[in-house]
Amino acid sequence: MTRLITATAVTILVAGAHGAEWPHWRGPEMNGVAPADAAAPTTWSESENILWRQPLPGPAGSTPVVAGGRIFLTTPDGAELLLMALDAQSGEPLWRRTVTTGDAHFRGDEGNLASASPTTDGRHVVAVMGDGMMACYTVDGEPVWRLQLGDRLTPLDIQFGYASSPVLHGGKVLVQWQHGDGDPSTEEARVAAFDLSTGETLWDVPRDTDAMKECEHSYASPIVAGHGDDAVLVTHGADTTIAYDPHNGQELWRVGNVNPPGNYHPTLRFVASPAANDGLVVAPTAKKGPVTAVTLGGRGDLAGGEHQAWRIDRGTPDVPSPLVADGLVYLLGEDGALTCLDAATGERLYDRRTENDRHRASPLLVGERLYLASRGGVVTVVRAGRRFEVLAKNDLGEAISASPVVVDGVLYLRTFDALYAIADR
Template sequence: MSRTLLVCLTLLLCPSAILSAADLPQFQASDWPWWRGLHRNGVASASQNPPVKWSATENVIWKSAVPGRGYGSPTVYNNQVFLASADTEQETQFVLCYDRQTGKKLWKTDVFKGGLSTKGNKKSTHASSTVACDGERVFINFINNGAAYTTALSLDGKQLWQTKITDYIIHQGYGSSPAIYGPLVIVSADNKGGGAIAGLNRTDGKIVWKNERPKTPNYPSPIILNVAGKEQLLMTGCNLVTGMNPLTGKILWEIDGATTECVTSTVSNGELILTSGGYPKNHMSAVKADGSGEVVWENSTRVYVPSMLVKDDYIYSVTDNGVAICWDIKTGKERWKGRLGGTFSSSPVLVGTRIYVTNEAGETYIFRANPDKFVMISENKLGTEVFATPTIVDSRIFMRVTEEVDGKRQEMLYCLGSK
């Protein structure tokens, strides 16, 4: 069988899997149901007005202790907030649910007990994926006992199904998050042993389609965007840039490029998609997704971990070492640079014309999405360590931060908002 496509027989046996984009779950503007938000691009509703100033006491609606350690972002649906976490002492990986209004912990479900690896980058965790929600279930990816698994839970925390995606050799770690599309939950697990990207039936976890991937480590989440006139499932890394049909896994086009290891989730202006990688070289490019695979421009900027934003044909990014940059997406021409500070693993979020981004020390910078010049709005400090991207929805900011409590590391979930 070819590396590029392994469409399972279940596709033929499961007519419910062959649906259109119109069958996507319906959400409200007040929901943030998966990684990078409703539109999968880090752009929040422009009509909201989250605070631009906060501290451990200012504009705090509530905060709650989070057991264990994880770098996945908060997922918000209806009146619930979901997080994945892991406890290395107890050797557990689990999903947590909090009340959106009060921060009260509603439930905690252990997905795995035992089976945790001791390998990985010191910045990685056993729970770096972000939960996805389809309005009826929540889905999470974990690496356990040398394999990648996707698990579905009910909204009250009961396990519904669990599917092994592929064997997995940990190199740096794992943080790919599930993506919901029509009847499917789409998951990826690139690794040195030869990984996979697969579409699973949301209701029972059966694999509808599955594509083999090269034997190289790689870390992006599968992202579905409307580009070149159609919905495409986009993957970068493994020295490839690939566009697929998200319902069938069929490869629409594929080119060499984007370096071996990537982390960021790609973005688009509807014509071009952005790739960025950091190993074995720093690399950024704009690629046509119309089937030609033409590389329009490229440079050697290191935007390796934080994902980018696109607004009005301009790219806004923050490099790993703390420099904000704006480019023209069509030409690659640099518009401006602005020094922030610190090291960044969290990705920026756009709200109207404001960009929020937090460094690993818990310092959040807010600056303008303005192509003409760099304009800083404010700086805020919360906690001692932040790797998770904040979730900004309904004029509230949900932040996962680490604090020192009685001399010990303690993760907290904050809900920030103007009082």
């Protein structure tokens, strides 16, 4: 497709309802499920409903977040690692701040040091880069605080750069800091909370597992599962999913036994993050390994206990994170195979190929439609439900590894070259 649309050509209102937000890389509930009243187009083209295309200074796999009519994203620009703000109505850049500098092409496009997504509460926006530098700004771009996680916690030792997105919850910035030298006797991994207003460390606890070698390194992101007093911070990596009390860092439960010592896989590093909905947490692993589902409310080691809803021994997505909604679990394989499971039992309902290409982005659910973005730029729209049906395929012709975002009827797609806004208006 030709690409003649510019941000300045758009006069239609985009994300006009400032109450509509996408504050985390997987949305308001951190699980890829859009609010019930959300809508998004099924098909798009330059001549019909692509509202604008804003070129970006560099490629990245980080996902934009949206609040208050602004879009925030991390991106490299040469050696600069930036947090940028764009106007959601026009796509025009509002401000850019250099969080840190470094080898922006550390591992090429999607694996560079701007891989973690920012997060916002509508007043602040927090970004962390692959060297562990984390910074907080107001939504107007004014600096609030800046800190190096490697200095506050433990010196960073990770093969492909830090890529876990931070989480905002209850006035705290929550992070999982999972890395290490491969020796399980040294305690490099931490989980920590920082005051959103000041950057002060509120709590900092070790994250103990028996993981060794490269399995100590996690590129997954934590999530908050549940609501109110029942909310837990779910961290993921080092052969184990562990939940903490976000108020004080107390460990509440864990699920391990996915990389047994007798047949230990030394590179079972986690990239896909857990997903939670309706009281169920679904934890993937890697290398087509197991997926475990547990119900919230348990304590201690949940593996094999009453709070383990089910486990499948093979078939995990390696990079895209799971999606749980309406009694179903969707697993998008890196090869584009979409698996649908019954959320209560783990029964496999179907396993069908979508686009025959690598898939790095996590799925998005809007109403009854699943949006699956391939690395080559094809977005497949699948009807949600127990029966597989492809509704449309849309080819942007630009590489994608960032997850799709929807706010106020506008679908945002971040490619390696640009950010697109698409809506039926």
